[in-house]
Amino acid sequence: MTTIFHIKNMVCDRCKMIVSQSLQEIGVSPISVELGVITVDSKVSLDQEQLRIVLERDGFELIVDKNEVIVEKIKSNLIDFVDPEIKHRDINVSTFLSEVMNRDYSVLSKLFSKMEDISIEKYIINLKIEKVKELIQMNVLSFSEIAYSMGYKSSSHLARQFKTVTELSMSEYKGMRQPQRKSLDQII
Template sequence: MKLYIKNMVCDRCKRAVQQVLTDAGLDVQQVQLGEVIVSEWPAEVSTEQVASGLQANGFELLDDRKTVLVEQIKSIIINEVHHNRRDRPEQQNLSDFLAQKIGYDYSYLSHLFSAVEGISIERYAILQKIEKVKEYLFYGELSLSEIAWRVGYSSSQHLSNQFRQVVGMTPGEFRKVRQPLRTELDKVQESK
């Protein structure tokens, strides 16, 4: 049985979700970002009990198929950007990759994501990439060219331009500020 869980963004989240589900009495087989496979659902375990345990830890049990699709898109992008899990061939664009991986036409996924999240998939991917750039800049271990290459930008100039548009300052200015202006991954969205 597959469960879909919102707000899983890292390995620590996976461990926390596994612990909550195990404590609730479920036999957890596999945990991935946004998805958990359990062997079966025991009769004595209520959905409300599991949902409450997850919610107490900042997660949400999903049951709506559209919300599940949106969370799958987010998980794929987060995995690719933040965890360097690049299942996508270098020459394949994000839209084709998502359509292939999720099994839906990209235009459907795009409209659904925009309707639910209020931003496009492309913008969400850019915002995630900028958060990763902020992390690299904050720790100061890599040059801008190295960061651009690691995050998938064609050049450091492209990265600088996009960074300035999103953050409101250049990467160099951000390094000088040296304060944690980063956003939690599950809260990345367009500023209102």
């Protein structure tokens, strides 16, 4: 038997590493650590208050509300969806989320919008723009290559969306001395 804990603000592999180290500090060897989820052997004695304290110290939160768990799962899956390394481009987001969450998209969408005060579609756009900012800063791909890697049909579509969200052109952003980016757990 296993016990599953849901964690808020886990958005990257580094987050998984930090949570794993935090668990080790309190003497717990997890079975698995995934984005937003840790699984431990149910035979392991784990003080939830101690877990909450160690997680909060590192900027994470233990989630107990059922709806919050669903929203965090949606966020984790959407982070995967927009990752240019993981190709989900052949299906739309509603199909993707319905399949990975095993729930009707309209239910997921309504819950997400209610709890986060933003639609899933706008959240995805914000995720993509933050990823585009990262790719611009890396200075390895052209704007057209960035657009293609992020699943845009054209670089002009990306450029318009980037300008709408950031109020800067991609060239202006690239020329900034101190580019402004948000961590993925701060996007809303």
